[in-house]
Amino acid sequence: MVEIKKQLAAKGYRLTKPRQEIFASLDHEPQSVLQIIEKLKKKNIKIDKVTVYRTLASFVELKLIEETQFKNKISVYELADHQHHHHVQCEKCGKIEDICLDEKLLIQAAKKNSSFQIKSHHLEFFGLCKKCH
Amino acid sequence: MVEIKKQLAAKGYRLTKPRQEIFASLDHEPQSVLQIIEKLKKKNIKIDKVTVYRTLASFVELKLIEETQFKNKISVYELADHQHHHHVQCEKCGKIEDICLDEKLLIQAAKKNSSFQIKSHHLEFFGLCKKCH
């Protein structure tokens, strides 16, 4: 927590109670704003969704977490990993899991085949989880 | 057009004037609903956005077109290609371009590394187009 406080302070941000709770509820499993609020509710903590949105935006800015879009158009957030990775989402129950892949070759190919200066990418998989198939 | 009519008919759908116009305005360059409406407006054709949404949904169902989500959370639609491909989006102006890539190896790796039964994927790149960098 001390580390986060420093990182926030570097941008003039403060480490408040809601921010501590929101950070504590984050995970390596991607979660939506609604899921985070539910999680907090179970701990009897009530934080307005606007605060959650704003806090997550700050965390993304500080690269403490990563934001991803899924088919359903809602954003999901997870603790930033040092190692870049990807997701699989279950088409039935919506569960999201991480996958580690080495896509160096693919990026190289993309850079060759495009007139754009490529800076980042999103790679997501869809299918059925163990339970659902 | 005759082909489309057949494909629509197979599902009990009709080939109406709005549907013909919407289909004609589609492209291999991904477009949003708003962009399609603008395009039609330039040809002095007024079609309600609801109709555009519903028509595109039918076309997606018939696999005549493909829908993709971008960072901005809006859906873009393009003519379905026989060959699977991907996109690069300019971070500044939002322009979207296609990229062709062979990602067989990547898919294989994903299938190995996941407990999910993988069925599809989305791969999108982001960067700067020629004009913007």
Place this chain on the structure above:
DNA sequence: TTAGATGCAAAAGATTTGCATTATG
């Protein structure tokens, strides 16, 4: 003490739904 953070209400933007009217096959 004072700038930044919170929570409520309300706005915004993309997409969907309900329903009466119109038009295709």
Place this chain on the structure above:
DNA sequence: CATAATGCAAATCTTTTGCATCTAA
């Protein structure tokens, strides 16, 4: 002519903005 499709209004859903109040440093 029967049923599907259209267009308008209104609803929905996620996310953002405005503003008065509160609080961390």
